[in-house]
Amino acid sequence: MIKVAPSILSADYVNLQKDIEKVDQAGAEYLHIDVMDGTFVPNISYGPGFVKAIRPITKMTLDVHLMVEHPEHLLPLFIDAGADVIGVQVEATQHIHRALQIIKNGGAKAEVVINPGTPVAMIEPVLHMVDQVLVMTVNPGFGGQKFLPETVDKIAQLNAIKQKKGYDFDIEVDGGVNDKTVIDCYKAGATVAVAGSFVFDAADPAAQVKALKNATK
Template structure:
């Protein structure tokens, strides 16, 4: 019965005739530092900020929840001194509760944790907000939005991974578009003030698909940092 409930929740709006919807929220671009030049990290942050990016997406990896190890609070603290952008910290770590305060103090504006990484998601949301940050929850591609049913009223953002987390440059998983669409309608139907962020394989083509499905915060790494014209790349993601 649990599986039936899960599928009913996730697929509630997938069979509506209207597949493209009007996006009322402006599109926010969040370049991922995972694809930046680590020898020139400060300069790369300035480049995307000057090119029009509103957020800087900072991936934090512990080598356990995902294979790589990446980005501690000291990097956030150093970059905070040179950037006015919103720092969007994505914790891909086990025991995320042990890292919240350090990243908040370092200058994070939004802290997102994976629902798969904790048994106490609601407590973590409260901890993030108490630390003065906006709270986000991330879901891997294989995790249903049903897991958010008791949490979505309390978060500021939901991050739907459109690739499996841990490595940059992966191919976009097409069936995540329906998941974005279902989440959008859950948020709209309940009149919630919650952003939908997507991360993984985002380029001009996939950006159009995820925006049409309801996403309004787009994380892109190699597409932006590998572009000969970063300003044009960012503009193309807005559609």
């Protein structure tokens, strides 16, 4: 059964604590927080203060995805804010190894992220040091996009490397995930599913979390 990471990019900002409590009580393991700088992606979202404000209201794993240029400059701030997992886009830094080291040295779990157009080979040199790999299944920056089926092959490639080398990282997918698309991702080796609009645009977010889990039993 897949672990579920509701993305608060699609939550109700005015009633954010209520939305977080709904998915927490439904059994979601992670809370996915997309940090966007308006440069690496066109959109702008939250900063470390937002993560710090959420930390006291939930025991869910705070899964912070940095879609920002030069992420290494911001990593200490998000570590101090209480992020449990911090994801860095391989395309956003010339120093991916150093960025992952900073995260791990700060006591958080390190995640490397690849866009749909980025091959798995780009991150193979750092797979030995990560706790999680995030495969973007849409182009990053906006919620509500349609799942890109060609990204399933990348999940399978990552899983094959993981098995062959004896690595222990989680494989997370993000973008267009629903109770149908999650099945192929899970079969290919995904262990964590980010879902935004599928969960929070529904009348009953808790039921949507359970639907993702039931689809991957």
